[in-house]
Amino acid sequence: MKTAVVGASGYAGGELLRLLSKHPKFELSYIAAGSNAGEQITNLHPQLSNFEGQSFEATEVVKINSCELVFIALPHGESAKLISQIDSKVKIVDLGADFRLTDSAKWQKYYGGEHSGSWVYGLPELTDHKIIASATRVANPGCYATAIALSIAPALAHIDTEDILAVAASGTTGAGRSAKVNLLGSEVMNNLSSYKFGGAHQHTPEIEQVLNQISSKEIKLSFTPILAPMPRGILATVTAKLTSNSSTEDMQKIYHTFFSQSKFVSVLKPGAMPMTSAVLGSNNVQMQVMVDSHVNRILISTAIDNLGKGAAGQAIQNANLMTGQAENAGLEILGVR
Amino acid sequence: MKTAVVGASGYAGGELLRLLSKHPKFELSYIAAGSNAGEQITNLHPQLSNFEGQSFEATEVVKINSCELVFIALPHGESAKLISQIDSKVKIVDLGADFRLTDSAKWQKYYGGEHSGSWVYGLPELTDHKIIASATRVANPGCYATAIALSIAPALAHIDTEDILAVAASGTTGAGRSAKVNLLGSEVMNNLSSYKFGGAHQHTPEIEQVLNQISSKEIKLSFTPILAPMPRGILATVTAKLTSNSSTEDMQKIYHTFFSQSKFVSVLKPGAMPMTSAVLGSNNVQMQVMVDSHVNRILISTAIDNLGKGAAGQAIQNANLMTGQAENAGLEILGVR
């Protein structure tokens, strides 16, 4: 199946190339970049030795339209214009935010500018696989959104859904490859620091939206992101007040049942804790759930790779579903620790 | 003033030696270790070039009793027996946990074994300086406890004190210098992972106790600790439900007023965020406070050095108050970033 990656020079783009290189069905036939068009792929992704000598092509709609499947990994705001020109028969997974939100007012508040509309939200553990399978356009969730929504989704019937809290720390690739002083190694090593503090992070409405869709409850979330001194990985700590007197054992059963069909989410046995290093490079999710009975709260700790399940891995998972592959085709990859 | 450091071979001990080397009044006259007695100080603390050629002495009560001031930096459970033999005229700051808790049941629950009793809890921004000044025994707070208690203390009149939440990540020196596989560089680099998950961390009762002492309110805290891939620093994110409709501006005023006399706590201007790298090596505290009006919660982000304000720096701050020095004598040190 002829496959394109547009926006292939960023970190998510590089991870798409790495994973697609080993995919049994998706054949990488068009690798495009914007300002990096013409540059050698290995200059930006030196790990991708299989592309030695090959360059990023310029982004051209006609070439996209010659493919059956396209992954778009552009900065938010850049996808919409391009996408309007793509043939309806080309299947698209957009890793950007442009088509994630259904509510234009929330788009305005968190992103600004014109709202492009909304597509099927492709979080396969929470979205009906049939809906993804029948879609030709899928919006791939944000990295934090993936970790936080998966963390609390199984508990929605048992918590105060209007006061969910998340504190999540991400490795620096989550901030993209742009040359900014605050992302220099000299600034980020030895340092933990919050940003978009006070409830300002743009993944908030996306998480509320998907949790509302699966529960029909009103959802309110307060989310605090942190930049961590490592390249990859997200560790999310999520909590909410329990509305019943559930125990840790109760919640572990509920979580195990909820994810029993999932090929990628592991609810760890008691005592084991999720580690970002353990999922590095994979599409895997590690999760632990406990009840802090002192305050009658559920606590969830979840680890993902922001470039794996948080971006490229999940995009391929969605594309597998959209094209009738096994959900885990090309994704049976273990973490590299 | 003749000064001793007992337990000088650990990380907090090393930081005490570094800071005391430049203190205007405290003269280091006895440097003792346990199993490392006889070893060269620079073998364990290679940064302390001023001690070149000098060795750790064995721990002997008679030598402690020849000093006027002693800092004890032993693992918890080891201080009590030693301390019972120290002359009552020798002033003691204990960096361990043995004498922090007033409630024996909580000691039993979180530490186990016999409870040694309780001393003045030396968190000078929350404890009356006169009480510290008149004490001959002061229990130095835990590192997480310092960051979390300072974060929420100014807000106690405005929040639901029975549902305070804290998620705090610490550098690895917080776990001490013992040779454990899970603390190897190979395990901690590239990794974020929680531990003592589910409300089990032993600093919980200590934080509740001091916040109760200053507010007379019942306090309940749920605290999730995280191990971060850096040697030093704690970033705490603390939140609670507001009981009034206070704004960010209201809270910033309250916090500025609360810490206006503090020599070490900086409530940052809007937009600036605390960074653990900015307080590394210092006794400084950086703090930011905002209200997330979406859920009517106060959010506080606080950075300290776990070995500075979280251990050795605060111990010296307490000793300064106990001995009539300026509170910041020997502590006017900027972060090394």
Added chain:
Amino acid sequence: MKTAVVGASGYAGGELLRLLSKHPKFELSYIAAGSNAGEQITNLHPQLSNFEGQSFEATEVVKINSCELVFIALPHGESAKLISQIDSKVKIVDLGADFRLTDSAKWQKYYGGEHSGSWVYGLPELTDHKIIASATRVANPGCYATAIALSIAPALAHIDTEDILAVAASGTTGAGRSAKVNLLGSEVMNNLSSYKFGGAHQHTPEIEQVLNQISSKEIKLSFTPILAPMPRGILATVTAKLTSNSSTEDMQKIYHTFFSQSKFVSVLKPGAMPMTSAVLGSNNVQMQVMVDSHVNRILISTAIDNLGKGAAGQAIQNANLMTGQAENAGLEILGVR
């Protein structure tokens, strides 16, 4: 092909399990550890989610003898006794040092204790593939030895072979998983420091031996190892005096020719430099070569993953050759950066 890993609880053992999980022919049928026998595999290797619920078995010769192929990843000195009991028809790749050296005096000098003998030295880019293919016992090279020997091998006809210099820095997994204070994250982060300084590193004779075998020249090497603040990766800088006035272009041609049949070594194009992050998790080698005409020296910079080409990857490469597989079976893995 029934395959065993003995010593599976260490870092090289974990990497063998990860790579063998995806090998087309080698079927992992026996996973043994020493002191960690009985412990869950995912407790020590949390990334290996495919082994969830499975434990390390005790090391028993009878079980090894029921396999056709065994990888032994024990600390040096521990393999020999075990190996003497293994059936001669079982093919063995030993990742330890016990059977690498032909010269007993050098074994005595660098390792001490009794010398076990020597096996085929399996550095497939330097050793005749037919020799490896016909061997039932292969000694897998050391991690530094691999990086350094590959770096200078193509140049042996053009340099003063009795004064080769190497400075190589390794990530911390190279030091193994033993709980030592000097390997704690608190000690290794923010730090570069040499060890076994002054020509004492035990890989020195191994490098000299293999370079002598392929050139029949006397080889003398001075090698300085450095511990670097990262978990994985070796960057080796190797230099020697040129005996002719060769240019950078001459040397690049020689190196390209030398490695033209290699499936794993990339001599990078001018201007590109090897990066340890680019080979992380792979069996790949990145290399750059230049002549510093100011001093008429060749300079080589080489990056490998100490657990990949420096241990587990190369072991599988050898086993592939020993069992008639494609050299790169199960090893077509890109770096994870």
Added chain:
Amino acid sequence: MKTAVVGASGYAGGELLRLLSKHPKFELSYIAAGSNAGEQITNLHPQLSNFEGQSFEATEVVKINSCELVFIALPHGESAKLISQIDSKVKIVDLGADFRLTDSAKWQKYYGGEHSGSWVYGLPELTDHKIIASATRVANPGCYATAIALSIAPALAHIDTEDILAVAASGTTGAGRSAKVNLLGSEVMNNLSSYKFGGAHQHTPEIEQVLNQISSKEIKLSFTPILAPMPRGILATVTAKLTSNSSTEDMQKIYHTFFSQSKFVSVLKPGAMPMTSAVLGSNNVQMQVMVDSHVNRILISTAIDNLGKGAAGQAIQNANLMTGQAENAGLEILGVR
């Protein structure tokens, strides 16, 4: 003594501000930046809480001329024009490269553009203190140059000076604060990689020049720099062929004697190795020297902080000498580890 820092917004500038804040005689009266003029100092140097509320001033010659002492920490090529306008009575320490080289041809080769001339080269362990004391303009050495020149200087009478080799790895602050993709945390963490490979680094002629000045011998150096995954610190490994059969003990005596009057260089006792973490934040130098008799080479391992002894610390050391202060005034600072 009224003191200015020009170029105060970079990493070396920030370290000057930190160290000068505690200097007994130099009073910081003018803090200037270029493009960052008008910005709050703590925005760029959040650790410098003593400058809270104060902004960088614009760079104006009249303000520089109102000071007695000025430190200039501008990118190379930018100092010369400014300096031509500064009064001759204002004492200047230039941390840039513009005035380090005496040989215009070498300036052209390594830097390009017009050569500004040369000043006294202020490496106080190698330069006669009287010459520095009587100078009003001093060129502060480069960070790598400091580490490498100090490493081999004591041995010059005993080695082949025309074939000195250095491999040195630096933390990322050595590359300055410019927003470049290759310096992003996502690129530098988990990575070791050489740059300016093949003898191209611009500190090469500076090292050769100072070693020639103190020995009158022809000096030839091949130097390979490496970027290391840490913010601060340089570890240099330096070697040369011995021209006599000197032993490790001989060399340790020679090195101890050579640095016996130095307030900052520690030649470590046998077995102890320099650690970059042990000198972090200080002006200290740790050094170890051995002879590898196998190849009759001297090997030196040296650790400095690139922003301390490699930049700001050494600049203050020079200024102390130029103004009649104790050489170590304001520099008796221990490493922060």
